Amino acid sequence: MNIALVNYDETWPSQFKKERDRLQLLIAPWMEGDIEHVGSTSVPGMIAKPIIDIMVGVNNLKDARGAIDVLSNNGYCYYPYKPEQMHWFCRPSPEFRTHHVHLIPYQSPLWFERINFRDILRTNAKVAGQYAHLKQTLAQTHRHNREIYTQQKWPFIEKVLASVSSS
Template sequence: MADGQPVVIVSYDPEWPRQFEAEQAALEQVLAPWLEGGVHHVGSTSIPGLAAKPVLDMIAGVRQLETARAAFAPLAELGYVYAPHRPRTHHFVKPAEPWSAHTHHLHLTEPGSDLWVERLAFRDALRADPVLAAEYESLKLDLARGAAAGYTIAKRPFVTRVLAAAGIEIPAASPR
């Protein structure tokens, strides 16, 4: 979401898992030469019952980040646009513009990377604990009423707390 754009949170859509499965099949086929660790549904749309921004967040493990650059062209054929914004990952969005219209986010990273471990652990913690998921949903709904620019940053203390409970420490300077 770009600065100035409102944060739109919608009720859980039971179609999200099916949409992910269809996208996962296409991505696994296109990414097969580089894939290691699979394609996973992460983010709020991966948590049953959780209100979320209507964006499928996915993470795909690749053997080597540098050699996975060769996947950029095949991903473009699926409508993904490279949108670099953090080190040690290749980030893609679909469709390209406007930012508020994105329906898919895809991160290519190496299995075991900080991003890989954190995204999967956070998802798994919320899936395992409905009370924790409800707390996160309440926070997201409250934050969505404020400025879009601070939405992700304002979620960090909650994410950090959940990951710490899972034994994962995020460095203070981490751009997560």
Template structure:
């Protein structure tokens, strides 16, 4: 089951079905955008086996040039994605589903961008380091209980942990 009201925080135990839902949506996106998307990645907590997560599937779509990819916005909107202008460097962001039941997040970015590298490094590090994943799951659970109606605060409070994991992931990749 996927879907969560915008701005709220509710974690679900890991669900093996999330990978299938990612694959199904990826196939829909390929059909709609053709070869304009070069690649896809399942990111976020729903991509990490065993990780509790907000039941929203995070998809990263890779494009050749982000500025030239803005023309995809109407195509994606026809498929139910809402463009959400944000101040996140290096990505275009879309949400699918009504605000009362967001089901998918789509981030469009260039391969090799800081946004791309950080999302992949974080996912891969937690997938390969069970103790760090356990600490993250525990932190997320505590924060979800404390901030169920304040996703911004929930996200901010995870910030230092996320940065620490990114630092470790970068150190690992350089050794």
């Protein structure tokens, strides 16, 4: 799937809420904590791949394995991407994605990392602008390689998170 960034869509928050409500019903037994809208679609005004990223808190990955079958039987495709950190799903198919769901241990370092970065982008226009520019550049350079596109964003994200933790 090629990387195609689009302008912010005012319907993304409502798309998230609709899917959050659906997920709460499907996987309540495995949930702990919150369901969060993360990624660029959660940042008003941010360009993004038009895919709603949803992070679901779970107690631990081993106990949450039962959610894999439930989500797989309800329109999600499971993929063991970074299985030591999360259970990862996309919907409706790997070729055409509208949603990503990440089951992540609640209040783990990865949980806080994603929340913190999202919140920085929501409140710091300068950082959000720099990130949008980086994303545009990477999308042009790595249009056909989603993994490299994602990896190349990481140094910027680390730098931003480090600057917040040191202040």
